[in-house]
Amino acid sequence: MLTISIWPQIKKNLPDVQKPAQYIGGEFNQISKDAAKVSASMVFCFPDTYEIGMSHLGLRIIYEAINAEEDLLCERAFAPQADMEAKLRQQHLPLFSLENHRPLKEFDIVGFTLQYEMSYSNVLNMLELAEIPLIAADRMGWPLVIAGGPCVYNPEPLSDFIDVFVIGEGEQVSIELMRLVKEIKNEGGDKQELLNRALKIDGLYIPCFYKKVAAKTGVIIREPESGQVPAVVKKRLCVDLDKTVFPLKALLPNIQTVHDRLMLEIMRGCGRGCRFCQAGIIYRPIRERDPDLLREQARQLVAATGYEDIGLLSLSSADYSCISELIDMLMADHSCRNVGVALPSLRVDAFSVDLAAKVQQVRKSGLTFAPEAGSQQLRNIINKGVSEENIFAATEAAFSQGYTAIKLYFMIGLPYESNEDVVAIADLAQRVLLAGRKVKPAEIRKPLKLTLGVASFVPKPHTPFQWHGANNEEVLKEKQELLKKQLRPIKSITLNYHDITTSLLEAAFARGDSRLGKVLLRAHDKGCRFDGWKEYFRADLWAQAFVEEGLDYRNIATQTFACDDALPWQHISCGIDSDWLWQENLKAASGQPTVDCRNGDCNGCGVCANLASANVLATRAGDDHE
Amino acid sequence: MNKWRLSLSISGKIVYLSHLDLLASFERALRRSGLPVAYSLGFNPHMLISWGPAHPVGVGGDNEYCDLVFAEPVDEQWQQQLNAVLPDGLHLNSARPLLDGATSLMAAINYAQYLIELPDNVNTTALDVAIEQLFKSDSCVIERISPKARKRLDIRGAIDMLKRDGKLLCLSCRLGGTPTPKISELAEILGVTVCSARRTGLFIDGNNGKILP
Numbered sequence: 001m002l003t004i005s006i007w008p009q010i011k012k013n014l015p016d017v018q019k020p021a022q023y024i025g026g027e028f029n030q031i032s033k034d035a036a037k038v039s040a041s042m043v044f045c046f047p048d049t050y051e052i053g054m055s056h057l058g059l060r061i062i063y064e065a066i067n068a069e070e071d072l073l074c075e076r077a078f079a080p081q082a083d084m085e086a087k088l089r090q091q092h093l094p095l096f097s098l099e100n101h102r103p104l105k106e107f108d109i110v111g112f113t114l115q116y117e118m119s120y121s122n123v124l125n126m127l128e129l130a131e132i133p134l135i136a137a138d139r140m141g142w143p144l145v146i147a148g149g150p151c152v153y154n155p156e157p158l159s160d161f162i163d164v165f166v167i168g169e170g171e172q173v174s175i176e177l178m179r180l181v182k183e184i185k186n187e188g189g190d191k192q193e194l195l196n197r198a199l200k201i202d203g204l205y206i207p208c209f210y211k212k213v214a215a216k217t218g219v220i221i222r223e224p225e226s227g228q229v230p231a232v233v234k235k236r237l238c239v240d241l242d243k244t245v246f247p248l249k250a251l252l253p254n255i256q257t258v259h260d261r262l263m264l265e266i267m268r269g270c271g272r273g274c275r276f277c278q279a280g281i282i283y284r285p286i287r288e289r290d291p292d293l294l295r296e297q298a299r300q301l302v303a304a305t306g307y308e309d310i311g312l313l314s315l316s317s318a319d320y321s322c323i324s325e326l327i328d329m330l331m332a333d334h335s336c337r338n339v340g341v342a343l344p345s346l347r348v349d350a351f352s353v354d355l356a357a358k359v360q361q362v363r364k365s366g367l368t369f370a371p372e373a374g375s376q377q378l379r380n381i382i383n384k385g386v387s388e389e390n391i392f393a394a395t396e397a398a399f400s401q402g403y404t405a406i407k408l409y410f411m412i413g414l415p416y417e418s419n420e421d422v423v424a425i426a427d428l429a430q431r432v433l434l435a436g437r438k439v440k441p442a443e444i445r446k447p448l449k450l451t452l453g454v455a456s457f458v459p460k461p462h463t464p465f466q467w468h469g470a471n472n473e474e475v476l477k478e479k480q481e482l483l484k485k486q487l488r489p490i491k492s493i494t495l496n497y498h499d500i501t502t503s504l505l506e507a508a509f510a511r512g513d514s515r516l517g518k519v520l521l522r523a524h525d526k527g528c529r530f531d532g533w534k535e536y537f538r539a540d541l542w543a544q545a546f547v548e549e550g551l552d553y554r555n556i557a558t559q560t561f562a563c564d565d566a567l568p569w570q571h572i573s574c575g576i577d578s579d580w581l582w583q584e585n586l587k588a589a590s591g592q593p594t595v596d597c598r599n600g601d602c603n604g605c606g607v608c609a610n611l612a613s614a615n616v617l618a619t620r621a622g623d624d625h626e
Numbered sequence: 627m628n629k630w631r632l633s634l635s636i637s638g639k640i641v642y643l644s645h646l647d648l649l650a651s652f653e654r655a656l657r658r659s660g661l662p663v664a665y666s667l668g669f670n671p672h673m674l675i676s677w678g679p680a681h682p683v684g685v686g687g688d689n690e691y692c693d694l695v696f697a698e699p700v701d702e703q704w705q706q707q708l709n710a711v712l713p714d715g716l717h718l719n720s721a722r723p724l725l726d727g728a729t730s731l732m733a734a735i736n737y738a739q740y741l742i743e744l745p746d747n748v749n750t751t752a753l754d755v756a757i758e759q760l761f762k763s764d765s766c767v768i769e770r771i772s773p774k775a776r777k778r779l780d781i782r783g784a785i786d787m788l789k790r791d792g793k794l795l796c797l798s799c800r801l802g803g804t805p806t807p808k809i810s811e812l813a814e815i816l817g818v819t820v821c822s823a824r825r826t827g828l829f830i831d832g833n834n835g836k837i838l839p
């Protein structure tokens with residue numbers, strides 16, 4: 001195993017493909033181990049291109065965590081682009097890892113990360129290119145095919161293809177699983193034996209031990225085959241982030257990636273409880289890293305990579321308890337070397353703009369805010385704790401500091417949304433622009449520009465809105481048209497919105513059950529891939545695939561569930577009590593707020609008790625607590 | 627001013643990086659080295675480096691050049707210090723201090739030599755005929771298709787010398803004036819496939835013959 005390298009064959013094709021550097025591996029700081037000296041191997045597969053996958057922190061963390069273990073090995077693989085895929089198929093070359101150009105099928109474990117529903121067709125395509133049978137039940141021997149990432153909180157659409165789903169944070173459980181592989185291989189056991197014993201590892205969902213049962217609404221749910229199988233699989237969680245591995249010798253991508261900067265993870269989780277946001281629920285509780293540790297990590301990372309920007313990663317970086325101090329420390333350490341700090345996620349308030357101003361001491365970039373809804377009433381419904389004052393304070397601060405272009409993110413199709421709420425988006429944008437013109441410094445000539453990114457809301461599992469259906473095609477279309485009409489006369493506002501079919505398909509795969517596996521297989525056979533890319537997305541082929549299976553993605557996307565309806569993902573738990581989610585859903589209807597639990601006001605979501613954890617907030621030595 | 631002219635070699639996998647990605651990789655190495663590279667002023671400060679002709683993707687280089695400015699004097703060790711942190715395949719051959727007012731690399735360099743390796747089974751008789759033909763004619767028009775445009779270019783003027791030596795092709799090209807062929811385009815004209823290609827040298831071709839930058 002793991003002895004073959006197909007580099008010579010791949011190399012021959014490099015002159016004929018776009019961006020050949022994405023296929024060569026060998027990046028600075030790459031970890032390349034001797035396969036003969038390890039006892040279990042995994043290839044981490046990102047079902048999108050190298051440029052996108054290499055910006056993904058999860059990949060970096062798992063890569064580091066596994067390779068830090070002497071007896072284990074992790075390599076990387078990405079989806080090849082169309083030109084390279086054609087070459088591989090013509091020449092019957094299997095999909096390969098980047099470190100040593102080994103065929104994926106030679107690894108013990110082929111692991112996918114599922115970041116986005118529209119990448120599912122790429123998962124199937126990569127398996128096929130790897131010459132690995134797609135259907136789990138057809139795969140007798142190795143490799144074991146596993147998947148993790150946020151989409152596994154509803155694993156069912158992929159449950160026919162994946163042997164084991166890893167629920168929650170993967171750094172510890174991947175190692176446990178690999179050690180089990182090692183044990184089984186030593187004993188000469190087979191994959192079935194492995195699956196049997198993997199039942200004892202927490203956080204693993206192994207679909208073959210669950211039967212498919214039709215609930216009274218017609219959706220297919222999963223029930224354990226026997227008493228040894230957990231009825232609900234609870235997510236894994238790293239309670240103390242300061243004790244987890246973090247990659248300090250970060251890989252330097254060979255080609256420019258979408259976020260080409262150092263990734264410093266400052267916290268996980270978010271206590272805000274926005275009712276539409278899956279990330280805000282599934283990554284709970286809040287766990288902040290120690291600022292002094294972060295300072296040291298940043299020093300090592302900059303020294304090991306030479307990167308020009310340090311990105312502070314989290315769901316909402318301005319929420320991090322010691323954010324000002326942290327930024328001051330990082331600037332003090334690095335700005336003399338022209339290394340800047342980047343805050344990819346800003347809150348909508350003046351404080352965030354001050355932070356942005358602070359980090360702009362080195363480099364200037366645009367600002368983005370996400371009020372999510374145009375009217376106060378709807379922002380209350382979704383529990384986006386942002387007031388109109390916050391929005392104006394933030395945007396006016398930005399414009400008065402000389403920014404001339406701001407992006408605002410909104411959603412349409414939210415539960416309880418009326419056409420007035422949609423018009424309120426256009427209205428708010430215009431008022432922001434007018435207010436901005438008043439405060440704009442006189443010496444700046446450039447006219448102000450606003451860009452509105454308006455996404456269609458996709459209800460996600462494990463959120464208070466999981467029971468709601470998405471708006472249907474006609475309603476979404478009408479709302480988009482309404483916005484267009486409102487904004488057409490205003491030249492300084494650019495409106496971007498999402499393709500409706502893509503959003504509805506995303507919703508169907510986010511909320512659908514195991515029947516979607518057959519649809520996915522058909523779509524794959526018809527040639528669907530890179531569905532998240534406008535230039536490759538084939539709505540017609542997807543529509544055919546659904547028709548042939550007798551399903552309608554529109555129905556799945558827009559289906560509303562009742563409180564006691566069985567849900568396709570009810571056997572997966574992120575630690576949050578489902579009653580609490582329902583209560584939140586009820587509070588949404590009347591626009592009642594739920595406060596951020598980071599300040600000690602626990603609102604009883606249950607995750608802390610269920611996962612024996614707690615919010616961990618950072619403090620600095622010398623901090624006096626009043 | 628503390629300006630240096632660097633000669634670098636590019637080999638191995640890194641030759642597949644685009645020129646821009648290679649520059650980014652070099653700049654990150656400079657930052658890792660801790661050497662006091664000078665930056666431009668303004669909102670988006672960048673390192674004061676200027677490169678000679680871009681290296682073509684997939685083509686190695688024995689002597690590629692860039693000019694680099696340091697903000698403070700550097701000690702003798704600086705070249706070793708930089709070599710210690712360069713990525714695999716990128717190597718600093720040598721460096722020499724540059725006087726103020728030296729002509730920029732892009733303006734000065736106008737001549738390049740390549741070594742092209744052909745497969746074992748190359749039809750040498752046919753190739754020799756193709757080379758002869760190329761030199762007999764005074765024009766050789768190729769079509770270059772990019773996503774944006776389709777251009778017809780006469781590359782004959784750029785080719786100064788082309789010689790076969792066993793399975794090796796030695797090519798000398800004039801740069802900067804008439805359009806220069808890509809290695810792949812030349813291979814197509816000659817009807818051969820290419821195993822690997824290297825730019826062996828870049829020169830300033832003037833009244834006194836070819837000199838190194």
Ligand code: SF4
Nearest residue numbers: 597602603605606608
């Ligand atoms: S249990 Fe309470 S403190 Fe813990 S995350 Fe939930 S709401 Fe916050």
